[in-house]
Amino acid sequence: MAHRTVLKIEGVSKVEGDKVWFRSFNFYLHQNEVTAIQCEHVVGKVLFHILTGQESGTGRIVFFDEDEFFPAAWNRYSYRVGVVFHEEGIYERLTPYEYLKFHQRLYDKKADIDELLHKVNLFGKKSYRIKNLSFSERKRLSFAKAFVHKPDLVILEEPDQNIDLESKVILRRMINELKDEGGATLILTSNMESAVIMTNEVYRLNENGLKKMDVQEQEEMETENDREESEISSQVQVERIPAKVKEKIILFDPTEIDYVESVDGTVQLHVKGEAFPCTITLQQLSERLEPFGFFRCHRSYIVNLQKVREVMTWTKNSYSLILDDLHKSNIPLSKGKLQDLKSVLRM
Incomplete structure (x- = not known):
């Protein structure tokens, strides 16, 4: 059964004067998908701002297969999207519980705040002032905020940069839970290792446009190599060079x-x-x-x-x-x- 498209990016580009941020590209994200776009940090920020209606760009952006498209699409459908900014503005005088409750009311959605705090391992600090939390704990609170209204799509900007291992594990768990529930996640990151650890669906975006990377699980790579060795002839044209990241293989x-x-x-x-x-x-x-x-x-x-x-x-x-x-x-x-x-x- 075909999965519904939650995000379409068609013919989108960004050029300012002589500066080419990225050339026109098409991209589609569907239900039950987790996809990462790896690019320079500033390029990712520009794309993130375009997707969230903070900057303009050429082309067409459509959310949830609706007829209405960017920029009106963001204004109308943002309540179905969770976002995590690289530099998140957080009300430091609030407690984690108060902060999530505030965002829950903004979206007019019912959510079990205590359960969400348990998911990000902040329940024990639900009454602490946010200003007293560590950097990684604040980041986990941002993850919880993005999921508080049960979104169909989550867009993350540099989500695992400089956070501890516990927070990375929690992030991956939340992303996988959303995927299992029919949601989708788009990750914008400047780090290729981060991209391939979180998903096998990885693209690279630069001034030349968007290109899909070939990422495989190590077991798949070994099986494929065995098959190729049994069929290989004396003349071979090498087209991919493997590199290992954790338990995955990137083919360059x-x-x-x-x-x-x-x-x-x-x-x-x-x-x-x-x-x-x-x-x-x-x-x-x-x-x-x-x-x-x-x-x-x-x-x-x-x-x-x-x-x-x-x-x-x-x-x-x-x-x-x-x-x-x-x-x-x-x-x-x-x-x-x-x-x-x-x-x-x-x-």
Whole structure:
């Protein structure tokens, strides 16, 4: 049975002067789904503000398959949506119980406040002033506020940033409960690890638009690898490079990788400013990535030549490659590799 669409984003983009926040993209979220969009923090904030009616953008946003769309859609249907802001404004003089009761009345919904406080493990502090709660406890109170009116959709901005493990477990439990009850959750996060831990449905949003990431459970990945090995021929074109995050595997398109680094025997894939551990050896990666324009520039580094902006000479025998990536990374170039690089680049 097809699940009802709770959020449609069609042809939405945001450009201000010469600044392209993100190009036009389409996105659909349905009942019983948990989806994360990973992007730079400021990009996520812009999208969050557009979704909640605080900023304008081009395109069409539709809530709950209704005809009326953005911005009127938010004004009309916000009572069915729970939101958690990255920087939540909380009335510090209230107690957690008073705070949730206040929001319950705003939505004119009946809810068991004590039960909700138990869910976020704040029942024992229901009479404390909010100003006396820790950062993670305040964040859990924000989660409770988002669920107090039994929403059909929850939108979370950087929900697990800087919170403790207990709060992360509680957040995942609440998201899964909403999913089981027919609700949906959209997570906006700047951290890819956070995204894949919370769901397998992960997208990346940047100035080029929206792209779905290939995320699998580790068991699925191992089964697929076994099947591929039994069917594999002598000619293989590698299209995905695996990285492990907790018990999940992210499959990266080689063109997404900025460079590969080996540190103390651990291989790391560097993608959009984040590092992801990879179980493949540097030598194996060098062989697999070479057809995609990668170059072994140092015994501990493989670089995507499409990302190289400048070859820097420090001394007669010291060189490095400056990348056009998020951090303008400086990658060492071995003296013995300089002529090979010139040959590859036809310099």
